[in-house]
Amino acid sequence: MKYIISVLLCAGLFISFAVTGQSQDQVDRQPTLQPTIMVIPFTRQGQSLRARMESDDLVRVAMTKVKEGFDGRGVSTIDLRARLKQLGNNEVLQEEQQQDMKDEVIKLSGADVFVEVEARPNRSSSGNSATLIMTAYDVFSGESYANKTVTSQKFHTDNFAALISKSVDREIDNFLNTINEKFTDISVNGRTVVMNVGVLDGATFDLDTEIGGEGDFLSDVIEDWVYSNSFNNYYHVQGTTSNKILFDIVKIPIKDDKGRNFRVSKFASLFVKYLNSIGYSSSRVINGNNITITLEENDSDEH
Numbered sequence: 001m002k003y004i005i006s007v008l009l010c011a012g013l014f015i016s017f018a019v020t021g022q023s024q025d026q027v028d029r030q031p032t033l034q035p036t037i038m039v040i041p042f043t044r045q046g047q048s049l050r051a052r053m054e055s056d057d058l059v060r061v062a063m064t065k066v067k068e069g070f071d072g073r074g075v076s077t078i079d080l081r082a083r084l085k086q087l088g089n090n091e092v093l094q095e096e097q098q099q100d101m102k103d104e105v106i107k108l109s110g111a112d113v114f115v116e117v118e119a120r121p122n123r124s125s126s127g128n129s130a131t132l133i134m135t136a137y138d139v140f141s142g143e144s145y146a147n148k149t150v151t152s153q154k155f156h157t158d159n160f161a162a163l164i165s166k167s168v169d170r171e172i173d174n175f176l177n178t179i180n181e182k183f184t185d186i187s188v189n190g191r192t193v194v195m196n197v198g199v200l201d202g203a204t205f206d207l208d209t210e211i212g213g214e215g216d217f218l219s220d221v222i223e224d225w226v227y228s229n230s231f232n233n234y235y236h237v238q239g240t241t242s243n244k245i246l247f248d249i250v251k252i253p254i255k256d257d258k259g260r261n262f263r264v265s266k267f268a269s270l271f272v273k274y275l276n277s278i279g280y281s282s283s284r285v286i287n288g289n290n291i292t293i294t295l296e297e298n299d300s301d302e303h
Helices: 002-028 049-055 057-071 080-086 101-107 160-189 218-229 264-277
Strands: 037-041 113-122 129-138 144-151 191-199 235-240 244-252 281-287 290-296
Touching (some): 037 049, 037 101, 049 057, 049 080, 057 129, 057 160, 080 101, 113 160, 129 160, 144 160, 191 264, 218 244, 218 264, 244 264, 264 281, 264 290
Parallel strands (some): 037 113, 191 290
Antiparallel strands (some): 129 144, 191 244, 235 244, 281 290
16 A cells, blocks of 8 residues: 555656656747848948949858848748849839838838848058948838947958957857847837827917817817827827927837738828827828828818
């Protein structure tokens, strides 16, 4: 009988240990939230991504090394060359267009974050070095996630590609960790946008105009909508006048309820539709994470 009891106790302890171990293993295997990243060369205004990448060997090496660094750490990346080839026949990539092609490529990439890479050689009589600059931005708002500048040690060599490779190896972990921390914070707390709502000059109404049957001002109604539609109801009004209200902080989600990227333009579009539903026409301008809404006279003139 004592033998049987001992066996049962051991079996119970084993089962308890197995269940506890399985639970901890499940916790350990929880996926770390990471963004999809596209690595691009640093370009000046109007400069072609393709031309920049193909004309500078050192930049191309730096891009390849940074992308490999992300890939080796389990990050989902988008290859710029493949994306350019895929979109090669799209009109937004035509060189003769009068728009910033870099912005268009980024928007159509499917990435959450893009990393601009710049590399340059430094020559001196005491030895040569190479400087690597990496800057990560949010695709949809342009908000900076991380930046890093690193200069290699000096060597009597002209192999700048090797110097750049060593710089990437030295800093890629810290750089990626900073990106992930920022992306996780935004996923939990929302992306910050700035929204400026104003009334067109010469309009016959302003933000102190009463709307509805309860005597609410138009500015109050607007603020109520922002409260209801901001992520976790988080927003802040910097200031209000009869013709303008500035929301210097409005949190919006990073994903919609279907798991798709929630764009800044989507939030602006929803607000414009709401204004139209209460009888006000408006126009919108979006620049990065800044939204400017201008209320105009409604053709029906019914408020």
